[in-house]
Amino acid sequence: METYKTAVVGDIATCLPFRAMGVEAVIAEETENLCEAVDRLIKSREYGAIFVAENIAERLSEIIESALYKPLPSIILIPTVTGSLGKGRNVIRETMKRAAGRDIMGEED
Amino acid sequence: MLLTIPGTNKSEMKKTVSANRMENLKLKRRLELAKRGHKLLKDKQDELMRNFLELIDTIRGLRSRTENALIKALRRFTKATCELSPAKQRALFAVPGVQFRLSVETRRLMNLRIPAFDAELEGNPFAYSLRETDPEVDFALKEIASALELLLKLAEAEKKMSLLADELDRTRRRVNALEYTLIPDLGDTIKYISQKLEELERSNLTRLMKVKEIIEAEH
Numbered sequence: 001m002e003t004y005k006t007a008v009v010g011d012i013a014t015c016l017p018f019r020a021m022g023v024e025a026v027i028a029e030e031t032e033n034l035c036e037a038v039d040r041l042i043k044s045r046e047y048g049a050i051f052v053a054e055n056i057a058e059r060l061s062e063i064i065e066s067a068l069y070k071p072l073p074s075i076i077l078i079p080t081v082t083g084s085l086g087k088g089r090n091v092i093r094e095t096m097k098r099a100a101g102r103d104i105m106g107e108e109d
Numbered sequence: 110m111l112l113t114i115p116g117t118n119k120s121e122m123k124k125t126v127s128a129n130r131m132e133n134l135k136l137k138r139r140l141e142l143a144k145r146g147h148k149l150l151k152d153k154q155d156e157l158m159r160n161f162l163e164l165i166d167t168i169r170g171l172r173s174r175t176e177n178a179l180i181k182a183l184r185r186f187t188k189a190t191c192e193l194s195p196a197k198q199r200a201l202f203a204v205p206g207v208q209f210r211l212s213v214e215t216r217r218l219m220n221l222r223i224p225a226f227d228a229e230l231e232g233n234p235f236a237y238s239l240r241e242t243d244p245e246v247d248f249a250l251k252e253i254a255s256a257l258e259l260l261l262k263l264a265e266a267e268k269k270m271s272l273l274a275d276e277l278d279r280t281r282r283r284v285n286a287l288e289y290t291l292i293p294d295l296g297d298t299i300k301y302i303s304q305k306l307e308e309l310e311r312s313n314l315t316r317l318m319k320v321k322e323i324i325e326a327e328h
Contacts, residue, residue, distance in 0.1 A: 003229075004211045006261075012195070017186040017253045020202040021234055022209035048211040048226060049264040069275040071222055072213065074268035078260065081183045084176045092168055092270070099161050099274035101281055 004072070005046050009038055009060070010053025013081045018051070028056050038063050047073045053080050054087045126298060128305040136302070140295040147287040153219065154280045160218065161273045168266050175259040182252035189245035201242065207232040211261070221272055226265045228258065 008018040008025050015025035024047075031037045038060055041047050052060060054077050064075050077088040126132050190198050208231040215222045234250055 001212050001214050004213050006209055006211050012199075013187050014183060016190070016198060016202050017183060017250060018257075020205055020237070020250055021253055021257060022205045022207035022230065022232070023257070048213045048224065049261060051260060051264070068271050071215075071268075071272065072224055074224065074226075074264040076260070076264045076267050079176045079180050081180070081187050083180060088172055088176065091267070092165065092172070095270050095274045096165060099158070099277040101278070 004048030006049045006051075007041050007047050008051045008053075008078075009034070010051075010056060010078070010080060014053045014078070023051075028053070034059060035063060042067050042073060042075075045072070049073055050075045051078045052076070053078055054085045055080055055082075057087055126302065128302045128309075130306065133299060133302045133306070136295055136299050140292065140299065143287055143291050143295060147284060147292065150280055150284045150287065154277065154284055157219070157273060157277045157280060161270070161277060164266060164270055164273065168263070168270060171259070171263050171266060175256065175263045178252070178259055179256040182249060182256045185252055186246065186249035189243045189249050192243070193241070197241070201237045205232075205234070206237070207234045209257075218269075218273075219276075221276055223269050223272055224265065226261045228261055230254075 006023045008015055008023050010026075010028060012027050012029055015027045019025040026034070026037050026041070028034055034056065038050070038052075041050060042063065050073050052064065052075060057064065057077050067073060067075055077091060079085065079088070126136070190201075193201070210229040210231065212227045212229060214225045214227065216225050217223070234254065235247055237246075
């Protein structure tokens with residue numbers, strides 16, 4: 001059993017309540033090079049889970065993908081105050097495509 | 110006698126084998142092994158798929174529940190703090206009173222190592238100025254805490270999902286390589302060698318008959 005840290009990456013409205021709960025926050029508006037900052041989080045191997053706000057996920061897609069099939073950290077997309085963009089569900093679908101070799105869900109959702 | 114086998118150039122690897130019984134025996138053993146390996150991998154693939162589909166079902170529900178809970182909590186928090194200036198907000202929560210630690214245990218599923226998360230909160234989360242904040246903030250933070258629990262479950266489940274998907278992909282490639290390349294190739298080669306050997310047998314027989322004829326004609 002090992003102890004890791006948790007981080008959240010997003011806009012200030014999403015980050016603040018997490019920070020209040022003791023989760024480390026990388027605030028997008030205040031970070032100059034967001035990609036680099038997140039990359040550092042991953043490479044430090046100190047983080048077990050990283051929550052990334054959906055609205056900035058595109059800017060980080062490469063980094064997120066690079067960590068996808070490693071045991072740690074687990075990076076998941078979270079909705080912001082303005083509501084869900086459905087990107088989290090897309091991730092599930094993309095993963096299913098990889099697992100099955102083709103899109104087996106069709107038009108279901 | 111080294112030969113390039115015709116008909117096996119389906120695969121890119123060019124095989125040169127010598128057509129003799131030893132080689133044939135070796136190939137037959139390899140084919141047997143490949144078939145057994147194929148069956149095992151296929152079983153593994155089925156089991157992985159079963160696990161994966163089960164997991165997908167739970168993740169679907171879990172994700173929508175988590176998203177709803179989180180959005181609700183975030184909105185509550187935003188409403189509760191909207192009267193404060195951004196600088197004030199930042200200052201209030203700059204130094205959290207809690208340490209959020211994640212203990213990670215590794216579980217095994219077949220050959221995979223899958224992390225399992227457990228949260229540990231240390232300290233008092235309400236370590237901010239109570240005079241300057243609305244009591245609503247406390248409630249919002251409680252909601253955030255329960256949303257955080259769900260988020261961790263989701264993070265654990267989605268990590269397991271990706272790891273399973275990756276393993277499934279690799280296993281499928283192996284199964285396919287065995288099924289469509291190696292096993293047919295070996296089969297073809299074995300067939301070719303057997304035919305070659307039979308052919309040698311026949312030519313030898315005719316030669317002997319011919320020799321016998323010549324000897325008989327001389328006497």
